[in-house]
Amino acid sequence: MAAAKKELVEKFKAEASRAGALVHEAVDAKDANNYVLKLAQERNVKHAVKSKSKVADKLNLRERLEKADIEVKETTLEEWITQLAGKKQAGRKTIKQMAELISKATGKKLNHDPQVLLNSANRAIKQSCIDADMGISEASVAIAETGTLVITSNSGDSRLVAVLPRIHLTVVDCENIVPTLEDAAARIKPLGKNKADGYISSYVTYITGRNTTADIPGAILARAQGPAEEHILLLNGATSNRGAA
Amino acid sequence: MSRAMTKRVHKALADENLQTALTRLMGLIKFARQIAFTGIDFESLSKEIRRVKEKSIASLPQLVEQFKSKATEAGAIVYEAEDAEDANNYVLKLSQKHDVKHIVKSKSMLGEEIELREHLEQAGIKVTETDIGEWIVQLAGERPAHIVGPAVHKTIEQVAELISKATGQELGTDPQALLDAARSALRQTYIDADMGISGANIAIAETGTLTIVTNEGNGCMATTLPPVHVAVVGYEKIVSSWEDAAAIFRLLSRCTAGMKMPVYISHITGPSLTDAIPGSILHGAGGPGEVHIVLVDNGRLQMREAAEFREALYCIKCGTCLNVCPVFASLAGQTYGHIYQGGIGTVLTAFLHGMDNAEDIASLCLSCMACKEACPAGIDIPRMITKLRASLAEEKGLPWMSKVAYRGILKYPQRLDSTVKAGSYLLQPFADKDSMIRRLPYPLNSLTQAISLPAPTHQPIRDRLKNHWTPKEVGKPKVAFYSGCIAAYAYPEIGEDVINVIKEYGAEPYYPIGQACCGAPAFFAGDFDTALSLAKTNIAALEEMSPDYIVTVCPGCATVIQREYPELTTSEPEWNQRARAISDKIRDFSQLVLELEPSAEKKPSRNRKITYHDPCHLKRGIGISNEPRKLLEREGFELVEMADADACCGFGGHIVLDYPKLSAAILKRKLKNIEATGVDTVVTNCLPCVLQLRGGLDKIHTKTKVIHSAELLSKCREAT
Numbered sequence: 001m002a003a004a005k006k007e008l009v010e011k012f013k014a015e016a017s018r019a020g021a022l023v024h025e026a027v028d029a030k031d032a033n034n035y036v037l038k039l040a041q042e043r044n045v046k047h048a049v050k051s052k053s054k055v056a057d058k059l060n061l062r063e064r065l066e067k068a069d070i071e072v073k074e075t076t077l078e079e080w081i082t083q084l085a086g087k088k089q090a091g092r093k094t095i096k097q098m099a100e101l102i103s104k105a106t107g108k109k110l111n112h113d114p115q116v117l118l119n120s121a122n123r124a125i126k127q128s129c130i131d132a133d134m135g136i137s138e139a140s141v142a143i144a145e146t147g148t149l150v151i152t153s154n155s156g157d158s159r160l161v162a163v164l165p166r167i168h169l170t171v172v173d174c175e176n177i178v179p180t181l182e183d184a185a186a187r188i189k190p191l192g193k194n195k196a197d198g199y200i201s202s203y204v205t206y207i208t209g210r211n212t213t214a215d216i217p218g219a220i221l222a223r224a225q226g227p228a229e230e231h232i233l234l235l236n237g238a239t240s241n242r243g244a245a
Numbered sequence: 246m247s248r249a250m251t252k253r254v255h256k257a258l259a260d261e262n263l264q265t266a267l268t269r270l271m272g273l274i275k276f277a278r279q280i281a282f283t284g285i286d287f288e289s290l291s292k293e294i295r296r297v298k299e300k301s302i303a304s305l306p307q308l309v310e311q312f313k314s315k316a317t318e319a320g321a322i323v324y325e326a327e328d329a330e331d332a333n334n335y336v337l338k339l340s341q342k343h344d345v346k347h348i349v350k351s352k353s354m355l356g357e358e359i360e361l362r363e364h365l366e367q368a369g370i371k372v373t374e375t376d377i378g379e380w381i382v383q384l385a386g387e388r389p390a391h392i393v394g395p396a397v398h399k400t401i402e403q404v405a406e407l408i409s410k411a412t413g414q415e416l417g418t419d420p421q422a423l424l425d426a427a428r429s430a431l432r433q434t435y436i437d438a439d440m441g442i443s444g445a446n447i448a449i450a451e452t453g454t455l456t457i458v459t460n461e462g463n464g465c466m467a468t469t470l471p472p473v474h475v476a477v478v479g480y481e482k483i484v485s486s487w488e489d490a491a492a493i494f495r496l497l498s499r500c501t502a503g504m505k506m507p508v509y510i511s512h513i514t515g516p517s518l519t520d521a522i523p524g525s526i527l528h529g530a531g532g533p534g535e536v537h538i539v540l541v542d543n544g545r546l547q548m549r550e551a552a553e554f555r556e557a558l559y560c561i562k563c564g565t566c567l568n569v570c571p572v573f574a575s576l577a578g579q580t581y582g583h584i585y586q587g588g589i590g591t592v593l594t595a596f597l598h599g600m601d602n603a604e605d606i607a608s609l610c611l612s613c614m615a616c617k618e619a620c621p622a623g624i625d626i627p628r629m630i631t632k633l634r635a636s637l638a639e640e641k642g643l644p645w646m647s648k649v650a651y652r653g654i655l656k657y658p659q660r661l662d663s664t665v666k667a668g669s670y671l672l673q674p675f676a677d678k679d680s681m682i683r684r685l686p687y688p689l690n691s692l693t694q695a696i697s698l699p700a701p702t703h704q705p706i707r708d709r710l711k712n713h714w715t716p717k718e719v720g721k722p723k724v725a726f727y728s729g730c731i732a733a734y735a736y737p738e739i740g741e742d743v744i745n746v747i748k749e750y751g752a753e754p755y756y757p758i759g760q761a762c763c764g765a766p767a768f769f770a771g772d773f774d775t776a777l778s779l780a781k782t783n784i785a786a787l788e789e790m791s792p793d794y795i796v797t798v799c800p801g802c803a804t805v806i807q808r809e810y811p812e813l814t815t816s817e818p819e820w821n822q823r824a825r826a827i828s829d830k831i832r833d834f835s836q837l838v839l840e841l842e843p844s845a846e847k848k849p850s851r852n853r854k855i856t857y858h859d860p861c862h863l864k865r866g867i868g869i870s871n872e873p874r875k876l877l878e879r880e881g882f883e884l885v886e887m888a889d890a891d892a893c894c895g896f897g898g899h900i901v902l903d904y905p906k907l908s909a910a911i912l913k914r915k916l917k918n919i920e921a922t923g924v925d926t927v928v929t930n931c932l933p934c935v936l937q938l939r940g941g942l943d944k945i946h947t948k949t950k951v952i953h954s955a956e957l958l959s960k961c962r963e964a965t
Contacts (some may be wrong), residue, residue: 019505077521077530095523114522118529125531126470130436146506156469156517156532163462163509181494185487188512189452199319200452202517203469203532206510211462214273214394214502215378216427217266217401218420224377225428226462226509 015147019209052076053138075157135161168227277503298559315453319515329359352376353444375463390578393564441471500563566616588626611897614865634771669701676700695909696940706737725792729799742959759786763802804866848881859891860931896937
């Protein structure tokens with residue numbers, strides 16, 4: 001690792017830790033998976049939810065946790081449907097296939113109306129987030145200056161996964177750590193002219209450390225309304241094509 | 246100052262729960278501020294915010310158009326509301342259209358300003374505040390006490406009772422247990438809600454993005470779980486770019502919570518959406534399908550047009566001006582009677598709730614400038630409050646007593662001398678042998694409740710310094726001594742001290758005979774005509790013998806002469822030039838001594854400990870805080886710093902006359918800090934501060950002495 005990049009990673013770790021996050025820098029994919037599994041087991045996690053994460057998918061993190069009998073539900077619609085379909089039914093689904101899958105998952109006979117399907121999926125996904133003990137996210141950018149995670153997404157599940165469960169874990173590829181707030185802004189800003197072309201995401205959520213409140217007299221208390229624990233898992237070259245667990 | 250306000254002030258001062266909560270809060274704030282501002286360059290960061298806000302408000306019309314177009318493009322629905330009613334009706338109609346039964350709301354000052362929650366509740370909709378502090382205030386049926394910490398006026402016992410009642414549990418006073426109960430109760434409300442309402446800390450024009458900051462996480466849930474999100478946003482929140490927003494983030498949470506960054510910053514651009522279902526892009530994927538943005542004017546655009554008050558729109562609502570305000574520390578927010586409290590609240594209230602409503606709040610300003618010094622947007626709040634008082638004075642006229650005092654007496658030095666002399670004989674029966682007045686009869690009795698007063702002199706300083714009306718020795722720097730009224734009438738003996746010490750440092754001091762009151766009482770009451778007339782009298786008197794320096798012993802006078810005379814005379818170029826020449830020559834006593842003899846050696850230790858109180862107008866008015874300390878140490882004293890040395894003693898503004906009990910509460914904190922040093926001498930370079938501190942210490946019968954540097958130095962010389 002180049003010295004400058006190493007320094008950036010160290011700065012991010014220091015700032016995030018200072019703000020109350022627990023940071024682990026994984027030496028490799030195996031270490032990353034073991035870290036998450038150990039954390040889940042130690043915290044007695046039975047149900048986890050996971051919003052879209054290329055890094056976690058590359059690690060096969062979901063499968064690794066499932067093998068240890070931890071339920072992991074995908075929350076981003078496309079991934080949720082793919083998970084429902086299972087390995088046998090790979091690829092993009094037709095509306096008819098989707099209706100079948102969602103009907104089966106929700107136990108309700110649904111017609112092919114996209115809006116009806118979306119509403120049902122939303123309800124199921126929200127409930128999973130409400131019931132989960134652990135949420136797993138990916139930060140597309142991380143800011144060294146402030147130790148901030150930047151989670152971007154067009155769908156709201158990315159936010160629910162981050163705030164509802166009692167433990168939140170975010171995976172970050174060290175390649176995506178930038179020095180300042182301005183550098184992050186430059187990465188986040190519109191890529192295209194409209195949403196279909198990759199316009200700015202509906203949600204860009206900055207998370208810095210652990211949530212707190214000073215509203216109850218007596219003390220500044222950790223865990224206000226969000227998670228009790230904010231974990232950050234740093235990976236080097238996670239998106240490059242190296243093997244997983 | 247109305248009777249209702251006096252009543253509220255007295256009620257707050259007598260409320261033990263409130264005073265307990267405020268003492269705790271102020272301790273916490275002080276601690277948090279110490280951590281937050283260590284190791285950063287506050288000045289350059291705050292200049293950045295100032296730059297961003299100036300630029301944004303200047304180009305507001307273009308930014309509004311850009312924001313609207315970008316937000317609409319992203320799928321949000323933007324509505325521009327003229328006033329509170331317009332905004333409230335829009336949200337109510339929308340709720341009715343969606344058959345909304347239950348709303349969750351994250352904290353919004355604008356929501357409080359327009360009373361949105363109340364409006365919706367009246368229509369039978371259940372609205373739950375989700376910020377824990379705001380929820381507590383809602384449970385108590387009150388309004389927020391502080392723009393950042395709504396429930397800061399509550400004790401743990403009160404909070405325990407409210408949360409127990411709301412959750413139907415018997416909860417003790419363990420904060421953790423109370424927080425857990427609050428969290429579960431609120432969690433269910435997000436899940437049940439049909440609509441989420443938020444404000445926005447910032448709105449970014451280039452992408453049409455709403456930026457919502459919370460530390461608790463409630464902002465994320467309230468804007469994501471319900472199917473409809475409505476944000477009410479004041480026009481002044483709009484900035485051009487993400488980079489501009491970054492400049493605000495760098496200080497916002499340091500100011501609000503002593504944190505480097507807010508825990509959650511939600512940037513929301515249009516509704517949630519997905520393309521996972523074949524057909525078209527659908528709104529409402531794991532988040533709201535509809536996002537409504539209500540841009541609210543309600544007086545803001547008028548404020549933008551008023552050049553003298555425009556900078557109030559630079560406010561980022563961080564609450565710093567409350568956190569450092571000695572008056573707020575004694576009263577909390579509800580006393581102000583309107584939703585925007587403290588310094589900035591006075592100006593905001595005037596424009597957003599009407600001028601009439603601001604008069605009372607303006608009377609609660611000490612003019613101590615602590616807010617100005619700490620504001621991350623560099624807003625000169627005290628100046629705006631003075632301008633506000635001027636507008637009120639112009640509109641309504643001054644109270645008759647002030648009119649007589651300012652225009653009939655203050656304006657004419659000889660008349661003032663005679664009035665005080667006459668007064669001194671009238672008051673003599675009430676003075677004790679040591680010339681202190683400890684009790685005055687009704688209706689003046691309130692003045693001697695908290696402090697003992699010095700008996701006015703029979704021989705004002707003008708008479709006493711008869712032999713010094715002109716400089717005598719030539720070839721030495723000429724130093725004009727501007728005494729100010731407190732020295733002239735309460736402590737005229739300081740005249741000789743100043744003359745003696747200055748002489749010793751090789752200069753030629755004299756007392757310009759034509760000097761009058763500096764005009765501060767009239768100026769701060771908004772009577773600019775009297776202030777200008779006095780400015781001219783003093784400019785003429787001070788420039789007469791072409792002094793090299795003008796030495797002052799009252800920083801209030803120094804500030805007015807140095808900063809305000811040039812301002813007051815802007816429309817008269819000739820006077821303005823003369824005012825500027827005078828302004829450049831103004832020196833504090835200690836500043837002058839150091840300038841006259843910069844390289845004097847440090848004197849041997851006197852084995853005497855002293856503590857130093859920073860007068861507000863000396864430190865924040867003319868920027869002198871190191872010089873007095875340096876001089877005292879050079880003179881061989883050992884300086885023991887008191888806590889909050891630069892906090893106001895309670896004499897500022899008209900508080901001491903209008904709200905003597907409030908002044909006493911502020912003084913009490915100061916005296917406590919003095920006592921904690923264990924030192925028996927307080928030095929301060931301000932005679933009004935001397936008057937207040939001596940008077941307060943006399944009441945509590947301590948032996949601690951209060952002394953001006955000039956007096957101390959003169960005494961030391963007599964002794965040797």
